[in-house]
Amino acid sequence: MSMSDFQTLSDKIYSELTTAIVRGELKPGEKLAEQALVDRYGGSRAPIREAIQKLEAKHLVVRVPHAGARVVSLSLNELKDIYEVRLELEGMACRLAAQRMTDEEIAELKNLLAEHEAQIAANQGQSYYQKAGDLDFHYRIIQGAKNARLHQMLCGELYHLVRMYRYQTSTNKQRPTHALTEHHRIVEAISQRDSELAELLMRRHIQTSITNLEKLIEPLSVGR
Amino acid sequence: MSMSDFQTLSDKIYSELTTAIVRGELKPGEKLAEQALVDRYGGSRAPIREAIQKLEAKHLVVRVPHAGARVVSLSLNELKDIYEVRLELEGMACRLAAQRMTDEEIAELKNLLAEHEAQIAANQGQSYYQKAGDLDFHYRIIQGAKNARLHQMLCGELYHLVRMYRYQTSTNKQRPTHALTEHHRIVEAISQRDSELAELLMRRHIQTSITNLEKLIEPLSVGR
DNA sequence: TGAATTCGGATTGTATACAATTCCGTCTTT
């Protein structure tokens, strides 16, 4: 019995739709017509509707009664709001991680950084792996905070949105190595159990990505 | 045309179920059988299922495939996690509110406090109104932060859970007046645009409610 | 006696059918 047999059909469709949205195959503002999704993904309208509701719960689509669902389209201000919250929550996560991660977890985190270093040295310029790695890095710190609700909010409610807009804005090429040194400093602070410093460094790290994002997005939304 | 005509049936059922859960008419761990809900609230299973999914999105019920939905039952640790996050986010909200609220909004906030004062003076001991008022106070500050996502997280994801467990743990009688003085100090800091102080006072205020909650809950879960 | 099993009812997941609302093109009117 394969693993996917445990999933229900609506879960599978939800999963497929999620990746489609994050990859930009379904673009922001695009309509999700139920019948069209039935034709594309199979099944009937019932599981499709459930999948759409799950997407709504994750804030990936917006549903309006009798009018249907559309892929969420964030304004610059909404994106700023998200990053403002993320700044606070990931700072908190990093502070807690410095207090609560086990020594083993910290050791694994260091290994992860070493791997990233090797990857960047190998294929410099290829930023995709770094992006995934960056998410992985942040993910582990969030886990290290050992607060289930915090984990859920960051990884469940904000994660996909961040991923979505990251995927579509190509990062510049210097950023990975720069981010890596920031990661190193953060891990060092965690390793020394200096929670205040760890929080401060993480906040700066995210603040940097915010200004980076603004540089990329601002010119795009000039015409509006 | 009345306001409720704009709602869909599943929205109405969702609304009714929400209040039932918050009031404790549906107790933590209790099963939500679809057919039973159809008999009780009318309609058919389709809108009932949608309502249940909305409850799941708000973390008020937990659904497991093929097994059904149950009212969420939080362990002490999970409740601590929630308050830990709430501490951070409401502190943030208060800081931002001190920076972003308009003078009019601050004036209204002061009026609100005056009303609460009058209410407490009138029926001292009646803590219910204070509880509602307390939520109202917090709600306005969250709105004053002018961050839609923050508002959504606090009011959409955590609010109901907090309400639910507040409703069921009867507050002690001194608390309202004590809380009110804390509220006053917070508003004063906001009024002076001292965002750091405002954040600190709000964090203390919530910290107090956490320790209060622990006193009430801890003895209940001794047996486990 | 007790633990595993099996079988039937009950419950959830999915498919289909029907009702209500919206959306869009057309027409009318000024």
Place this chain on the structure above:
DNA sequence: AAAGACGGAATTGTATACAATCCGAATTCA
């Protein structure tokens, strides 16, 4: 020609029917 009313097709919301899965009590076997 532009703005608004009208009507039908398309889409969503709801109801019902069917399939798959789970739960529990009776049963069997060690």
